[in-house]
Amino acid sequence: MAKTELISRAEKRKKKIWGTVTFIAIIVFLIWTLTPLFIMVVSSFKDLREAFQIPQLGDWKGVVQFFQFSPTGRHYKELFSGGTDFTPYIVNSVVASLSASIIAVILGSLAAYGLARGRIPGEQHISFWIISCRMAPVVAVMVPLYSIFSAIGLLEASRWRNLLCLILAYTTFSLPFAVWFLRSFFEDIPTELEEAARVDGCSDFKAFWDIILPLAKPGIVAAFILCLILSWNDFIFASIFGQQAAKTLPVATAELHSTVDIQWGKILASGTILCVPMLTLGLLIKKYLVQGLTMGAVRQ
Amino acid sequence: MAKVTIDRVWKRYGKVEAVKNLTLECMDKEFLCLLGPSGCGKSSTLRMVAGLEAISEGTISIGDRVVNEVEPKDRDVAMVFESYALYPHKTVFENMAYPLRLRSHKYSSAQIKERVKHAAETLEIDNLLDRMPRQLSGGQRQRVAIGRAIVREPQVFLMDEPISHLDAKLRTHMRGELKHLQKVLNATMIYVTHDQLEAISMADRIAIMNLGVLQQFAIPDEIFNRPVNQFVAGFVGDPPMNFINCRLDVDSDRWNLVHEAFKISIPPDLKGKIESNGSRFTGSLGVILGVRPESFTVSGTKTSEESFPAEVYVTEPQGEDRIVDVTVHGNKVKLKTSIDFEPRMGDRIWLEVTKKKMHLFDPETSKAFF
Amino acid sequence: MEKIADSAVVGEWPIEQKTLFQRIQGALPFHFWLMLPTIIVLAAITIYPFFWMIWLSLHQTAMDPGEKDVWVGLGNYISLLDDESFLNGVKLLLWYFVICLSIEMVLGTAVALLINGRKGENLFIILILMPMMVAPIVVGYLYSYLYNVSFGWYFWFLKSVGFLRTDTILASAQPVLGFLPSIAFFGVVVADVWEWTPLIVLIVIAGLKGVPQDQMEAARVDGAGSFRLFRDVTLPNLRSVLLIAGILRFMDNVRYIDTIYVLTKGGPADSTKILPFYLYNISFRYFEFGRGAAVGFLLLLFIIILAMFFVNVFKKKEVVPVG
Numbered sequence: 001m002a003k004t005e006l007i008s009r010a011e012k013r014k015k016k017i018w019g020t021v022t023f024i025a026i027i028v029f030l031i032w033t034l035t036p037l038f039i040m041v042v043s044s045f046k047d048l049r050e051a052f053q054i055p056q057l058g059d060w061k062g063v064v065q066f067f068q069f070s071p072t073g074r075h076y077k078e079l080f081s082g083g084t085d086f087t088p089y090i091v092n093s094v095v096a097s098l099s100a101s102i103i104a105v106i107l108g109s110l111a112a113y114g115l116a117r118g119r120i121p122g123e124q125h126i127s128f129w130i131i132s133c134r135m136a137p138v139v140a141v142m143v144p145l146y147s148i149f150s151a152i153g154l155l156e157a158s159r160w161r162n163l164l165c166l167i168l169a170y171t172t173f174s175l176p177f178a179v180w181f182l183r184s185f186f187e188d189i190p191t192e193l194e195e196a197a198r199v200d201g202c203s204d205f206k207a208f209w210d211i212i213l214p215l216a217k218p219g220i221v222a223a224f225i226l227c228l229i230l231s232w233n234d235f236i237f238a239s240i241f242g243q244q245a246a247k248t249l250p251v252a253t254a255e256l257h258s259t260v261d262i263q264w265g266k267i268l269a270s271g272t273i274l275c276v277p278m279l280t281l282g283l284l285i286k287k288y289l290v291q292g293l294t295m296g297a298v299r300q
Numbered sequence: 301m302a303k304v305t306i307d308r309v310w311k312r313y314g315k316v317e318a319v320k321n322l323t324l325e326c327m328d329k330e331f332l333c334l335l336g337p338s339g340c341g342k343s344s345t346l347r348m349v350a351g352l353e354a355i356s357e358g359t360i361s362i363g364d365r366v367v368n369e370v371e372p373k374d375r376d377v378a379m380v381f382e383s384y385a386l387y388p389h390k391t392v393f394e395n396m397a398y399p400l401r402l403r404s405h406k407y408s409s410a411q412i413k414e415r416v417k418h419a420a421e422t423l424e425i426d427n428l429l430d431r432m433p434r435q436l437s438g439g440q441r442q443r444v445a446i447g448r449a450i451v452r453e454p455q456v457f458l459m460d461e462p463i464s465h466l467d468a469k470l471r472t473h474m475r476g477e478l479k480h481l482q483k484v485l486n487a488t489m490i491y492v493t494h495d496q497l498e499a500i501s502m503a504d505r506i507a508i509m510n511l512g513v514l515q516q517f518a519i520p521d522e523i524f525n526r527p528v529n530q531f532v533a534g535f536v537g538d539p540p541m542n543f544i545n546c547r548l549d550v551d552s553d554r555w556n557l558v559h560e561a562f563k564i565s566i567p568p569d570l571k572g573k574i575e576s577n578g579s580r581f582t583g584s585l586g587v588i589l590g591v592r593p594e595s596f597t598v599s600g601t602k603t604s605e606e607s608f609p610a611e612v613y614v615t616e617p618q619g620e621d622r623i624v625d626v627t628v629h630g631n632k633v634k635l636k637t638s639i640d641f642e643p644r645m646g647d648r649i650w651l652e653v654t655k656k657k658m659h660l661f662d663p664e665t666s667k668a669f670f
Numbered sequence: 671m672e673k674i675a676d677s678a679v680v681g682e683w684p685i686e687q688k689t690l691f692q693r694i695q696g697a698l699p700f701h702f703w704l705m706l707p708t709i710i711v712l713a714a715i716t717i718y719p720f721f722w723m724i725w726l727s728l729h730q731t732a733m734d735p736g737e738k739d740v741w742v743g744l745g746n747y748i749s750l751l752d753d754e755s756f757l758n759g760v761k762l763l764l765w766y767f768v769i770c771l772s773i774e775m776v777l778g779t780a781v782a783l784l785i786n787g788r789k790g791e792n793l794f795i796i797l798i799l800m801p802m803m804v805a806p807i808v809v810g811y812l813y814s815y816l817y818n819v820s821f822g823w824y825f826w827f828l829k830s831v832g833f834l835r836t837d838t839i840l841a842s843a844q845p846v847l848g849f850l851p852s853i854a855f856f857g858v859v860v861a862d863v864w865e866w867t868p869l870i871v872l873i874v875i876a877g878l879k880g881v882p883q884d885q886m887e888a889a890r891v892d893g894a895g896s897f898r899l900f901r902d903v904t905l906p907n908l909r910s911v912l913l914i915a916g917i918l919r920f921m922d923n924v925r926y927i928d929t930i931y932v933l934t935k936g937g938p939a940d941s942t943k944i945l946p947f948y949l950y951n952i953s954f955r956y957f958e959f960g961r962g963a964a965v966g967f968l969l970l971l972f973i974i975i976l977a978m979f980f981v982n983v984f985k986k987k988e989v990v991p992v993g
Contacts, residue, residue, distance in 0.1 A: 022784045029781050030797055033868065036812050037800055039823060043815070052821035058830045066823070103711075111708035118701025126709070133716055135973045137925045139950045140966030143959055144719035144726060172715045179708065192385035195352050199458075200448070201373040201402035204700040214389045233805035235928045240954060250807045254932065257811070264815065271808040282803040283796060290876040293802075293869060294914055 037275070044268035045071040051264065075265035079273075086270065089252040096163055096238075096248060097231035100170030105224045108178025109216065113208060115179065116186035117194075133176035138236050145169060146240060155243060162246030169237045174227040181226070181292050185219030186212065222288035225281050232278060249274055302363035302455040302488060303328045304349060309358035311344045311512075318344045320512040322358070326456075326490055326505075331482050333503035334492045337535070341512040342492045346458050349490060350379050362455055373402075378449035379458040382465065384441045386433040386448075393429040396420065396447045419447045422481070439470050446478075450485060457482075457489040464495065475501055496536045500524060508532050530666040533590050533659055539623060539634045544589045545663070550581045557589055557660075561629040562608035567655055573670040574660070587669070590659035593623065593636035597652040600643070607650040612643045626651070726963035739960070746964035756965065759945035765851050766944050767923045770862050775916060777863070778870025783900075785871070786878045795875070798868045806865065810932025813861040814840070817933075843939040852941035854934050861929050866922070870915050877911030878904065917977050924973060945969060 043051045050069040055062020079086045114120065115127065149155050154165035189212055197207035213220075235250040242248050247255075253270040256263045282289070304326040311319035319341040326332040334342035347353040349360055351372035359366050367375050378399070386395050393416055400412045407415070420426040423443040433441055442462060449457055463474045479502045482489050493499055499506045500520045507517045508531075516528045527533035533541050546559035548566075555566035566574075574581075597603065610626035610633065617639060624635045624643060628651070635651070643649050660669040727746055729739040750756045785794050801809075816824035817839040828834040834853075836842045842853040850856075885903050894902065927947045930936065936943035936951065943951070949969065953962030 026781070026784050026788075026794060030794065033798055033801060033864070036816060036864065037804070039816065040808075040812050054821050054823060054826045057826065060830070107708040107711055111705045114701035114705035118699050118705075120699060120702050120705070126705075129716075130712070132974060133712075135921050135970065135977060136716075137946050137949075137966070137969050137973065139927060139946045139953070140723070140963075140969050141719065143949075143953050143962045143966050144722040145715075146953075147726060147959060148719060148722060168715060171711070172719075175708065175712055176716070190383065190385070192381050192383055193387065195350075195372075196379065196381060196385035196387075196448075197398075198352065198372040199350055199377060199379045200399035200452075203371070203373065206402075208704075211387055229803060233803075233807075235805065235807040235931070236926075236950075250805055253811070254807060257814075257932070267811050268815070271811055274808050275804050278803040278805070279800055282799055286796065286799065289799060289802075290872050294873055294918055 039066075040268055040275075041272050042066070044075055044265070044272045045069075045073065047072055047074065048265050051268075075269035076273075079266055079269055084252075086249065086252055086273075089247050089249045090273075092159075092163065092166075092242065092246045093232055093248040093250070096166040096170060096242075096246070097228050099163075099167045100174050100231050101224050101227035103167070103171055104174035104178040104227045105182075105220055108175055108223065109182050109213070109220055111179045112182035113186050113212065116183050117191065130176045130179050133173065134180070138173075141172060142169075142237065142240060145172070149241065155241070157243065157245050159245040162241065162243050165241045165243075166238060166246055166248070169241045170231040170234065174231060177230065178223045178227055181223050182216065182219055184291060185216050189215050219288065222285040222292055225285050226288075226292045229278050229281060233274070303330075304332075304456055304488065304490060305359075305361040306345065306349070307359045307361070309345070309348065309360060310356045311341065311348060311353065312356040318512050319348075322509075322512075322514050324507050324514065324517060326488060328488055329486050331479070331489045331491065331502060331504045333499040333506045334490065334509065335494070335496060335499040335503075335506050335535075336509040336515075337494055339511070340509040342494075342509050343460055345509075346379075346460055346490060346492045349456070350377055350458050351375050376452075376454050377456045377458055378452050378454040380442075380445045380449050380460065380462045382461040384433075384445040384462075386441055386444055388433050390432075391429065392420075392425065392431050392433070392436070392444050392447075395433065395444055396451050399448060399452050415451045416447075419451045422450070422484075423447050438466055439474075442466065442474070446481070450481075450487075453485075455488065457487050459489065459491045461493050462491075463498070464493070471498075478502060497538060500536060508535065510535075526668075527659065528668055530588065530590070530661045530668075533661070533668070537592055539593045539636065541590045541592050541659070542633045543661070544591070544628070544631050544633070546587060546589050547584050548581065548587045548660070549584045555581075557587070558584075559589075559629070561610075562606065564606050564653055564655070564658075570655065570658070570670070577670050586663050588661040588663050589653075590661055591633075591653050592657060593634045595654040595657035596635050596637075597654060598624070598635055598637050598641060599650050599652075600647075602650045604652055607652045609648050610651050612645055612647045612649060614645060615643060624649075723963045723967055726959050727961075727967050729960045731957070731959040742960070746961045747968070749961070750964060750968075755940065755943065755948055756945075758940055759943055759948035762851060762855070762941070762943060763924060763945040765855070766859070767920055769851075769859055770866075770923050771916060771919055773859070773863050774867045774870050774919060775912065778867045778915070779874050779912070781867070782871045782874035782878060786875050791875075795872065798871055800868075801865045802868050804865065806926050806928035807932055809861050809865050810929040813857065813864075813929075814933055817857055840934055841938050843937075843941045852938070854938055855942050858930055858933055858942050861933065862923065865929075866919060870919065873911060873915040873918075874908065877908050877915075880911070881907040913980065917980055921973060921977065924969070 046069045053065055055065055078084075115123065120126070146155075149165050149168070154161050154168075193211050193215070194202075194204075194207045197211045198204070202210060233250070234248075235254065238246075238248040238251045239254070242251060249270065253267060253274065256267045256270065285292070306322055306324040309319060309322045310317065318339075322341070322345060324332075324345075334345060336342045344353060348355050349362075351367065351370060355368050359368055361367060362375060362377065387398065390398065396416045396419060397412050400407045400415060416429070417426060420429060423446060425440060425443050425447060428436065428440060428444070433444070436444065442465075445462065459478075463471045463478070466474060475498055478491075481487075491498075491502065499508075500523070503520060505517065505519055506523050508515045508523060510531050516523055516532045518526075523532060524536055527536065530543065534543065544559065546557050546562075549556045549558050555571055557564040557566065599607070602609075608628065610628045613625040613627055613632070615625070616623040620639055622637050622639045622641060624637055624641075626633050626635060626649065633651075661667065662669060728741060728743055730742050730746070731739050781798075785791055785798075788794070804812075813824070816822045819825055819838050822839075825834070825839060828839075836844055836853060839857045840854050844853055845851060846853055846856060881904055885907070886899065889899055889903050924944075924946060927944075927950055930942055930944065930947050931950075934942040936947050945965065946969065949962055949965045952958050952965065
C-alpha cells in the first residue's frame with residue numbers, strides 16, 4: 001500500500017512540475033507575442049523624447065523607464081491636423097476595403113454555393129484555378145495588372161478612378177478567398193435541407209435564398225470581415241494602384257518614413273490606428289479564423 | 301390522394317445502374333413499402349417519384365399525370381427524410397407552416413395557423429410549436445417532419461426510412477402510430493425501409509428490391525409465405541430462413557430430399573405444385589432447402605423416421621421464445637423454440653421439418669420451385 | 671399503362687409547356703448559372719492578366735510611352751540566368767521560406783501542444799491571435815522601431831544579453847555563423863515568425879481537437895505513455911493539418927514583401943533582396959515590365975510546383991485529408 005502511494009505521489013509531483021514548466025513556457029510566448037504591440041501602443045502616447053529613452057546597455061533595472069512618461073495624444077492630433085490630415089486616407093482605406101469585400105462576398109457566396117452543390121462540368125479545374133489565385137505572389141500579379149489598368153486609364157490622377165483601380169485589385173485576392181472559404185460552409189449544410197424545401201414548394205433559387213443563406217450567415221459575415229482585414233492591411237497594391245489620388249492609410253503611414261525625417265510619433269500613432277480596428281474585428285470572428293485562413297481546409 | 305405509377309423506370313448514375321426496369325403501381329390510399337438492403341435502389345426510386353432525381357428512362361405518373369419533367373414543388377408530394385431535414389433556423393411552427401406559406405395564394409394566415417395546430421395535435425407536438433429543432437429529441441423531430449408533410453394534404457406521402465434513427469422502443473411505438481396515421485388520413489404512402497419487420501407489419505403491399513431489380517411485389521403474407529426467390533426468402537423473417545444444400549432424388553413417383561444428415565420425402569401435394577410450375581426433373585439434382593427457424597419440430601429424442609440429429613452450438617433466450625443455433629453435419633441452422641426447451645451446449649437434439657412450410661430453391665437461378 | 675401527352679390538361683393540373691428561356695435555363699444546372707457572374711469577373715481579373723503576364727514576359731517593354739514593345743521571345747528568361755541579382759534573389763528566397771517555415775511550424779506546434787486543452791485556453795488564443803491581424807507594413811515599422819540602434823528596445827535587449835555582437839541589426843550584412851544569411855535577414859525572419867507563428871498555433875490546435883478521441887483512449891488502455899501517444903496517435907492524425915498549415919504558410923510567406931520593404935528595402939548589400947522583392951524593384955523602380963513579368967511567371971510556377979509536390983508526397987502516405 002505504501003509503495004503505491006509513494007509512486008503516485010512522485011507521479012503527481014512530476015506532473016505538477018511539468019505543468020508549471022509548460023505554463024511558464026506559455027507565458028514566455030505570450031510576452032514575446034504581446035510585447036511589440038504593447039510597446040507600439042504605449043509609445044504612441046509618449047512624447048518623442050520620452051519614447052526614445054532606453055536604458056544603458058545591460059541596465060536591467062532601467063526597464064522601468066518605459067513606464068515613466070506623461071501620456072500625450074499629440075501624435076494623434078497631429079495626424080488629423082495641419083498640412084497632413086489623414087482623414088481622406090482613412091476614408092480611402094474604408095471605401096476600398098468595404099467595396100471590395102462586399103463584391104467578394106456577394107459574388108463569392110453565389111459561386112461557393114454552386115461549387116459546393118452542383119455537379120458542374122470542369123469543377124476540378126475551377127477549384128484549382130481558384131486556389132491558385134492564392135498562390136500568386138502579389139508582386140507578380142501586379143505587373144500585368146498595372147499594365148492593364150494603365151491601358152484602361154484607371155491610373156490617371158482622379159480619385160474615383162484610382163479607387164476603382166484599388167477595388168479591382170483588392171477583388172483579385174478577396175474574391176477567390178471568399179469563394180474558397182464559403183465553399184466549406186456551404187458544404188457543411190446538409191443537402192437534404194434544400195431537397196426538403198424543394199419538395200415543400202421552393203424553386204432552386206428560393207431554396208437557396210430562404211433556407212441556405214440564413215444558415216450560412218455566420219460564414220458570410222466571417223468571410224466579409226476577413227476580406228476586409230486583408231484589404232485594409234494591404235500596402236503594396238495601394239502604393240502602386242492608389243497612386244496619389246486614392247492614397248490609403250498604410251501608404252500614408254509609409255510616407256511618414258521619408259529619408260529626410262522619420263516621424264516616429266505619427267508612425268506609431270498611425271500604426272495603432274491601422275491595427276486596432278482589425279484586432280477588434282479579428283476577435284469577433286475568432287471562431288472562424290482557422291477555417292477562414294486555411295480556406296476551409298481545417299474546420300474548427 | 302392519387303395512385304403512383306412507375307413504368308419501366310431506369311436510373312443510371314454514369315455507368316452504374318441503380319434501378320433497372322422497375323414497374324410498380326401504388327394504388328390510391330395504399331401503404332406501399334419499398335424494402336431492400338442498402339444500395340438496392342429503393343431510395344433512388346423514392347427520390348425519382350419526388351422529383352429530386354432525374355429519371356434516366358421510363359415514366360413516373362402521379363394520378364394520371366406524367367411527372368417526369370415536373371419540378372418537385374409542382375408534383376404535390378410531401379416527403380419525410382431519414383434525417384428529418386428540419387429547417388434549423390425556424391421554429392417548429394414555422395417549419396410546419398413553411399410549405400403552406402410557399403403557397404400563400406391558397407391559404408390565408410388564419411388557415412395556416414389552423415392547419416398547423418391541427419396537425420400538431422394529431423401528432424401530439426402542439427406543446428412544442430415555439431421550440432427550435434435543436435431543442436427537440438429525435439422522436440420529437442421526427443414527428444415535426446411528419447407534421448410538415450401532413451399539413452399540406454398532398455396527393456402522395458413519401459417516407460425515406462423515417463424511423464430508422466430512433467431507439468428500438470420508439471421505433472416499435474412509431475410503427476403502429478404511422479400505420480394508424482396513414483389509415484386516418486386515407487393517404488397514399490410510399491415508405492422506404494431496410495427493416496423487414498417494419499415492412500411486414502405496416503405495408504398493404506411490399507415491393508422488395510435487390511441491386512436495382514424488383515424481386516417481388518405482393519402483400520406481406522405472400523412475401524413471407526410464398527417468396528419467389530432465395531433473396532426474398534432470406535431477407536424477410538427474423539431470424540432469417542435457413543438454407544441447406546441437398547439433393548432431390550427423383551425416383552418415378554417417390555421424390556426425396558437427400559442430405560448426409562437426413563432424408564425427407566416430398567408429399568404428393570408439394571410434388572404437384574412443383575410440377576405444375578413447369579419443372580420437370582429426372583434423376584438427382586442439387587436443390588436448396590429453405591426452412592424458417594419456427595418451421596421445425598424440435599425434441600430431445602428421435603420422434604419419427606424423418607427426424608434427424610443436430611448438435612447444439614448456442615442458445616439465446618428471447619422472452620417467450622428461444623433461438624437455438626445448431627449444427628447439422630457442418631451446416632449451421634437456427635431454430636426458434638419455446639423458452640421452456642432448454643438444451644445445453646453440445647447436446648444432441650432431434651429436428652423434424654414441417655413439410656407444409658418447406659421451400660425449395662434452384663441453386664442456379666435462386667428461384668423458388670413453388 | 672397509357673402515357674398522356676405532355677400538353678394535355680388533366681383534372682386541375684395543367685402541365686406546363688416550357689418556354690425557350692426555361693429550356694436554356696434548364697439545359698445547365700441551376701448552380702452553374704449562379705456561378706457565372708463570379709466566373710466572368712474572376713476570369714477578367716485573373717486569367718486575362720495571367721496571359722497578359724506571359725505576353726509581357728516575352729517582350730522588352732518600352733520605357734517611353736509611344737515606343738513599341740519589342741518582341742524578345744525567351745530573351746528575358748535567358749538573361750535572368752546571368753543576372754546575379756536574380757540568382758541571389760532565388761537563393762535568398764529559398765533560405766527565407768525554409769528558415770521561416772521551419773521555425774514557425776516547430777514553434778507553433780509546440781505552443782499548440784502546450785495550450786491545447788488547458789484551462790484558459792480561450793484567453794490564450796485571444797491574446798495570441800493579435801499579431802496576425804496586424805498589417806505587415808505595420809509589423810515592418812514596429813520592428814524598425816524595435817531594432818533601432820538609438821532607441822530600439824529589442825536592440826537594447828539583444829545587446830544587453832550579449833546575443834548580438836555587431837552594432838546594428840538592420841544595417842548588418844554580416845552572415846550569421848559564416849554561411850547563413852545576414853543578421854539583417856534574420857531580423858526580417860524574426861518579424862515574420864512573430865506575426866505568423868500564432869496562425870500555426872491556431873491551426874494546430876484546431877487539428878488537435880480533431881484527433882479522434884477513441885483512438886487516444888484505445889491507446890491509453892493498451893498502455894501507451896504520453897510520448898507514444900503523441901507519436902502514434904496524435905502525429906498521424908495531425909499530418910494532414912500540418913501539411914495544410916505548411917503549404918498555406920509557404921504561399922503567404924513568399925507573397926508579401928511589405929515587411930522587407932519597410933525594414934531593409936532589400937539591403938543591406940542586397941542581403942534581404944529575396945526574389946519577390948527583386949521582382950518589385952525591376953518592375954516598379956526600373957519599370958522593366960518585361961523582365962518583371964518573366965520573373966513573376968517563374969515565381970508563380972515555382973510556388974505552384976512546390977505546393978503540388980508536397981500535396982503529392984502527402985497523398986502517397988495515404989492519410990485521409992481534412993476537408
